[in-house]
Amino acid sequence: MDSIDLEVLKTCDQWLQAGLKCELVTVIKTWGSSPRPEGATLALCEDGRVVGSVSGGCIEDDLIARVHEHGIQRTKPEIVTYGITADEAHRFGLPCGGTIQLAIEPLNSDSRIAELLQKLAQHELVARRLDLHTGEVRLGQAGPGMSLQVSDAALTSIHGPRWRLLIIGAGQLSRFLASIALGMDYHVTVCDPREEYRDGWQVEGVRLVHAMPDDLVLEMKLDSRSAVVALTHDPKLDDLALMEALKSDAFYVGAIGSRINNAKRRERLKEFDVSEAELAKLHGPIGIYIGSKTPSEIAISILAEMTAVKNNIHLPDEIKVEGAKQAAAQSPSETHCVLAK
Known part of the structure; x- marks a missing residue:
């Protein structure tokens, strides 16, 4: 049985090998009550398939609907916020006043997903740094106490057995x-x-x-x-x-x-x-x-x-x-x- 994080990454790798466009969605910040914690991930394929979860269903439905309508067009990472207003919170199933911020990253052969999976297979704890302006990815060793970090420039996510x-x-x-x-x-x-x-x-x-x-x-x-x-x-x-x-x-x-x-x-x-x-x-x-x-x-x-x-x-x-x-x-x-x- 894989962890949810590992299942998402393996699915992304399978889609990329099949030549399909896909995106990796990561919860990077929450305010108030939220269904999923920071660091939760979701993989989204161009055909509308999803693996993982960032909200428990409602935000996923919106992401899927946008893919069905527009396809996957992003070429660089994008920060998206849901639930700023009470009406949006109700629409997306967030508690009133709850807000969730997502990093949506289009994946390609330079995203280093396969390399990350190889490191995880060796039980390594890995820090994956995503440049939010260019989409460049770097992999490095993470310490046991490290957690997700986000700035205007980069998103660093932690993968592997903690x-x-x-x-x-x-x-x-x-x-x-x-x-x-x-x-x-x-x-x-x-x-x-x-x-x-x-x-x-x-x-x-x-x-x-x-x-x-x-x-x-x-x-x-x-x-x-x-x-x-x-x-x-x-x-x-x-x-x-x-x-x-x-x-x-x-x-x-x-x-x-x-x-x-x-x-x-x-x-x-x-x-x-x-x-x-x-x-x-x-x-x-x-x-x-x-x-x-x-x-x-x-x-x-x-x-x-x-x-x-x-x-x-x-x-x-x-x-x-x-x-x-x-x-x-x-x-x-x-x-x-x-x-x-």
């Missing part, structure tokens, strides 16, 4: 977790030294490593844009890796398991000189409570919690797996009312 996820264990749950995380702009690494689990395990775009998990945690030099999820249920593989991850700057460290196993794990980690502050960073039992039973549902639960942490959203204990199950055991009927709200 976050890293290390999954310990190559089981069925790992497949779903890795696949969904890829679509969320994570560079995903799966680590499992057990040959019987690695055999036949493959998700396109995911790096599969045969190493001891704690060694790999140290090798990866986890930073504040890294997450670690342990899924093996095997203390020999999980515990040492969790210990090293909890001592790192990783924004999220979690492990699967029951409440009883989680309590035992925490006691074992204390024996490894993991401090109380470091131990408090451990998420386990992992995920938010959605009644998940299947591997795909559990993967969604895990990524929902991970996304909340990444976005600095505090989740109340009653919607976390441990809190919800503990409350259910104490007062089933009362908990049902809480979870139903």
